[in-house]
Amino acid sequence: MREIPQAGASDAPVDVRRAAGDLLVRARNGDGEAFRGLVEPYRRELRVHCYRILGSVQDAEDLSQETLLAAWRGIGGYEERASVRTWLYRIATNRCLNALRAGARRPPEYASYRPEVPLPEPSHRRAEPSWLEPYPDVLLDGIADHVPGPEARYEVKESVSLAFLAALQQLPPRQRAVLVLRDVLGFRAAEVADILDTTENAVTSALKRARGALAQELPGPDRESAPLPDSPQERRIVDEFTRAFEAGDVDAIVAVLTDDASLTMPPLPLEYQGPDAVRNFLATVALRHGRRHVLIPTRANGQPAFGCYQRDPRTPILHAHGVLVLTLTGSRISALTRFLDNSLLTVFGLPRSLRT
Structure with missing residues (x-):
């Protein structure tokens, strides 16, 4: 896993920085095509990010679109203190947390579902329904090789597995966001604190609790791995x-x-x-x-x-x-x-x- 060069980073190719800077100037002047060129490289990974936090494909699509709309409206206030990518993740993460706080998310057919026959008594019954939905692999194309940062703990494949997502949905929303930003995407603690408008100590504390809870939900490390896709x-x-x-x-x-x-x-x-x-x-x-x-x-x-x-x-x-x-x-x-x-x-x- 390699680090995503940040906007203005000294190791970013000069022509890439110049092109991004030109797009940013034009976008601030109201050029919609320039704005699309600026944010398009992050569109798919932002949708997956929203999916990890929300657990819903449709909600992820809606929130990622809201994120880009909010970015377009707020491009004039972007101060370049962080990369465009980090700025977009800040908008997306907080939009997702607001959606979770609103508590209005439900699969459309759940309320009307009635089994044709009585279901057997389950071995285990969760306290709450699981709002998790499956995510098509075709929407993951193109993000697997470059999203995780240097401090990420999970590979992209592992971080979109149903077992990981189901465990993630058991965490409180803010812990969920911290763990995704730190351990899946590899943002540094200071970056996460800025994204969530909190302190590094608060991020560290939330991450410790999230890791502990997740470890209890996920399969043990001694479990055999799945065969390779299409093997x-x-x-x-x-x-x-x-x-x-x-x-x-x-x-x-x-x-x-x-x-x-x-x-x-x-x-x-x-x-x-x-x-x-x-x-x-x-x-x-x-x-x-x-x-x-x-x-x-x-x-x-x-x-x-x-x-x-x-x-x-x-x-x-x-x-x-x-x-x-x-x-x-x-x-x-x-x-x-x-x-x-x-x-x-x-x-x-x-x-x-x-x-x-």
């Missing part, structure tokens, strides 16, 4: 799961799970832990009475995922049945995460229904 091992596991799930073969699905595998359905605060609990859920709910599905492959959060469609035996129509994301550990599947909101399919470029 033969990953393809083999995904193909085995796809065949088993589309055939409604519960035993074959359970055979590819780890001994501590879990099944969750955000935003429902329910978790089914262990192969027996997952088996019971699949047999009595998801695949009961010979229900059949078609899985359309995609990728989310750096992990294999599917648009899930349920067959209707009376018609050739396949009905949307959420987005399913697999977490792989070694040669098996350690988590099944089915997101209930069918509107998420459009985020992945998938239709709400299919015809066989």
Whole structure:
């Protein structure tokens, strides 16, 4: 991971600094094209930053757009005490914290969700719903190699995984922001203090609490790593799961799970832990009475995922049945995460229904 050169840094190429300075002058004079040229290199990473803090794809898109609009309106007040990138992160972070304080964020279909059959008693029940949504891998393109700063603890792939994001959502908003800015993006403590308009001591204290809480939520360091994306091992596991799930073969699905595998359905605060609990859920709910599905492959959060469609035996129509994301550990599947909101399919470029 390498450091992003700051605006005006002595090691930045002279022509790059001159070009950025020219864009800034023109943007301050009301040149919209110059402003777009100034902020476009940061658009995607700002959206991912908002997603990490908010956990919602649509909210992240909205807040990143609000950030750029606020920057355009406030470009005249930008004093160049920090880089353009840091200035944008200051706006984005505080907009996200304001949105979290407003407390009005909810997946649109959650309130109307009613299971067709009673759900089994879960192994674990969270106190609050999880507002986490999956993030399409196509929106991550182009940011993996240059976002983390020199003090970052996490690689981009790790910091967008569902396990990391789910753990992050358990933190209070300000701790969440501090940990993302310090350990994911690698901003220095003084920079984070400036972004959040607080002291370095406050940042250090919040970071210590956030790291401690996150360590309790994340898998242990001795856990096997996931196979590389699109590797033969990953393809083999995904193909085995796809065949088993589309055939409604519960035993074959359970055979590819780890001994501590879990099944969750955000935003429902329910978790089914262990192969027996997952088996019971699949047999009595998801695949009961010979229900059949078609899985359309995609990728989310750096992990294999599917648009899930349920067959209707009376018609050739396949009905949307959420987005399913697999977490792989070694040669098996350690988590099944089915997101209930069918509107998420459009985020992945998938239709709400299919015809066989």
